Amino acid sequence: MRALLCRAWGAVDGLEVAESDAPRPGPGQVLIEVRATAVNYADAIMVGGTYQTKPPLPFSPGLETAGTVLAIGEGVTRVAPGDRVMALLHYGGMAEQALADAADTWRIPDGMGWRDAAAFPVAYFSxxxxxxxxxxxxxxxxxxxxxxxxxxxxxxxxxxxxxxxxxxxxxxxxxxxxxxxxxxxxxxxxxxxxxxxxxxxxxxxxxxxxxxxxxxxxxxxxxxxxxxxxxxxxxxxxxxxxxxxxxxxxxxxxxxxxxxxxxxxYRWHAPDKLATSVAALLGWYGEGRLRPLVTHELPLERGVEALQLLTQRRAHGRVLVVPGAPL
Ligand SMILES: NC(=O)c1ccc[n+]([C@@H]2O[C@H](COP(=O)([O-])OP(=O)(O)OC[C@H]3O[C@@H](n4cnc5c(N)ncnc54)[C@H](OP(=O)(O)O)[C@@H]3O)[C@@H](O)[C@H]2O)c1
Incomplete structure (x- = not known):
C-alpha cells in the first residue's frame, strides 16, 4: 500500500510517500481501508519525536481516520468487514490502510458522509x-x-x-x-x-x-x-x-x-465517560447542531502540505488527506 512515511524524527517536510507493507489486524484490532484522515497538530509533534507516543520508525502519522472495514482480528464483534467506520488511531492514518483498536472504532451513522466522519473523532471527542x-x-x-x-x-x-x-x-x-x-x-x-x-x-x-x-x-x-x-x-x-x-x-x-x-x-481510564460524550455528540450531529468544517482535501502526495497548513498557522477548521479517489 502507499503511505506517507516518517523515516527520521524531524520537521514534517521530511515525510515522503512510499510503498509500505499493509498492516494485519491482531486480536482486538480492525483493518480499515482509509477514505480520509484529518490532520492534527499532534501529528507534527509526533513526527518531531516529542509526542507522548514515539512509534518505531518508519511509521505514518495520522491519529484518526474514516473508511471501510477490510478485516477484523480475533475477538472483534463491535464492527464487521464492509462497515463504514470512523476511528481513533495510535498513528498510521495517512496511508491507504490503517489499524485501529476495535474499542476506538465507531460505525458511521447513516446520513454522515465521509467528509464529516473524517473530521469528527479527534476534534469533537477531545x-x-x-x-x-x-x-x-x-x-x-x-x-x-x-x-x-x-x-x-x-x-x-x-x-x-x-x-x-x-x-x-x-x-x-x-x-x-x-x-x-x-x-x-x-x-x-x-x-x-x-x-x-x-x-x-x-x-x-x-x-x-x-x-x-x-x-x-x-x-x-x-x-x-x-x-x-x-x-x-x-x-x-x-x-x-x-x-x-x-x-x-x-x-x-x-x-x-x-x-x-x-x-x-479518557480512552484508557474513563471509556464510560468517552462513550457518554460520543453518544451526545452523535445525537447533536443528527439534530444538525454540529457542522464539521472541512477547508482542504489533499491527496496523500500532498500530505506534507496538509501538515504545514497547521504548523504554519494557516489552517482553520479541518484539513483532510485523501489517499484514494477524491471524496
Ligand atoms: N488534549 C486533547 O485531548 C487534545 C486533542 C486534540 C488536540 N490537542 C492539542 O490541541 C492543540 C491544537 O490542535 P489542533 O489539531 O486543533 O491544531 P490546529 O487546528 O492547528 O489549531 C491550533 C490553533 O492554535 C492557534 N495557534 C496559536 N499559536 C500557534 C502556532 N504557533 N502555531 C499554530 N497554531 C497556533 C491557531 O489559531 P490562531 O491563529 O487563531 O491563534 C490555530 O488555529 C495541539 O497542541 C494539540 O496537540 C489536544
Missing part, C-alpha cells in the same frame, strides 16, 4: 470530554475558547453552544473569527490586534468567564487566567504557543481550578 468532564460547563455559563477556529477550537465553540453556554471565540485573524461566528460564537476577540484581558472585561464585566478552553497556551495564558471569574475552570487542552506555568496564588484568590484534559487518557 473538545467534548474537555468541556463536559474537566470544565463541567453548564447551560447559562460563559465559555472562552482560544484558537477558536482551529481543529479542536471550532468544535469547542459548537459544543459550548450545544451545551447552552454563551461562547466568546478568540483567534488571530478576521477570517478565523468569521468561521467561529458562523459556527455559533456569540462574541469575537482578535487577540492579534486587541488586548485579550481588556476585551474580556468589556465582554463579561466583573463576572469573568466560567470556563476557558485553551489549546494554545503561551502568551495568551496570563490574560486568559485573569479573565476567569470566581469558581472559573481553566482547561488545558494543548500548548501550540508554549507551555504555561500556573501560578497557584491566582487560583486560590478566586477559587479557580486549572485542569488538564487529554482524549487519549
Amino acid at each position: 473538545s467534548d470530554v474537555a468541556l463536559r468532564w474537566a470544565g463541567r460547563l453548564e447551560a447559562g455559563e460563559t465559555l472562552l475558547v482560544l484558537g477558536a477556529a482551529g481543529g479542536v477550537g471550532l468544535t469547542a465553540v459548537e459544543i459550548g453552544k450545544a451545551m447552552g453556554a454563551r461562547v466568546i471565540a478568540a483567534a488571530s485573524t478576521a477570517e478565523k473569527l468569521a468561521a467561529a461566528r458562523d459556527h455559533g460564537a456569540d462574541e469575537l476577540i482578535n487577540y492579534a490586534s486587541e488586548d485579550l484581558k481588556t476585551r474580556m472585561r468589556e465582554v463579561t464585566g466583573e463576572r469573568g468567564a466560567d470556563v476557558c478552553f485553551d489549546p494554545v497556551g503561551g502568551d495568551l495564558f496570563d490574560a486568559a487566567l485573569s479573565s476567569l471569574g470566581w469558581g472559573g475552570r481553566y482547561v488545558h487542552v494543548g500548548f501550540v504557543g508554549g507551555v504555561p506555568q500556573v501560578p497557584a496564588n491566582r487560583l486560590l484568590v478566586k477559587n479557580r481550578a486549572a485542569l488538564g484534559s487529554a482524549l487519549r487518557y
Whole structure:
C-alpha cells in the first residue's frame, strides 16, 4: 500500500510517500481501508519525536481516520468487514490502510458522509470530554475558547453552544473569527490586534468567564487566567504557543481550578465517560447542531502540505488527506 512515511524524527517536510507493507489486524484490532484522515497538530509533534507516543520508525502519522472495514482480528464483534467506520488511531492514518483498536472504532451513522466522519473523532471527542468532564460547563455559563477556529477550537465553540453556554471565540485573524461566528460564537476577540484581558472585561464585566478552553497556551495564558471569574475552570487542552506555568496564588484568590484534559487518557481510564460524550455528540450531529468544517482535501502526495497548513498557522477548521479517489 502507499503511505506517507516518517523515516527520521524531524520537521514534517521530511515525510515522503512510499510503498509500505499493509498492516494485519491482531486480536482486538480492525483493518480499515482509509477514505480520509484529518490532520492534527499532534501529528507534527509526533513526527518531531516529542509526542507522548514515539512509534518505531518508519511509521505514518495520522491519529484518526474514516473508511471501510477490510478485516477484523480475533475477538472483534463491535464492527464487521464492509462497515463504514470512523476511528481513533495510535498513528498510521495517512496511508491507504490503517489499524485501529476495535474499542476506538465507531460505525458511521447513516446520513454522515465521509467528509464529516473524517473530521469528527479527534476534534469533537477531545473538545467534548474537555468541556463536559474537566470544565463541567453548564447551560447559562460563559465559555472562552482560544484558537477558536482551529481543529479542536471550532468544535469547542459548537459544543459550548450545544451545551447552552454563551461562547466568546478568540483567534488571530478576521477570517478565523468569521468561521467561529458562523459556527455559533456569540462574541469575537482578535487577540492579534486587541488586548485579550481588556476585551474580556468589556465582554463579561466583573463576572469573568466560567470556563476557558485553551489549546494554545503561551502568551495568551496570563490574560486568559485573569479573565476567569470566581469558581472559573481553566482547561488545558494543548500548548501550540508554549507551555504555561500556573501560578497557584491566582487560583486560590478566586477559587479557580486549572485542569488538564487529554482524549487519549479518557480512552484508557474513563471509556464510560468517552462513550457518554460520543453518544451526545452523535445525537447533536443528527439534530444538525454540529457542522464539521472541512477547508482542504489533499491527496496523500500532498500530505506534507496538509501538515504545514497547521504548523504554519494557516489552517482553520479541518484539513483532510485523501489517499484514494477524491471524496
Ligand atoms: N488534549 C486533547 O485531548 C487534545 C486533542 C486534540 C488536540 N490537542 C492539542 O490541541 C492543540 C491544537 O490542535 P489542533 O489539531 O486543533 O491544531 P490546529 O487546528 O492547528 O489549531 C491550533 C490553533 O492554535 C492557534 N495557534 C496559536 N499559536 C500557534 C502556532 N504557533 N502555531 C499554530 N497554531 C497556533 C491557531 O489559531 P490562531 O491563529 O487563531 O491563534 C490555530 O488555529 C495541539 O497542541 C494539540 O496537540 C489536544
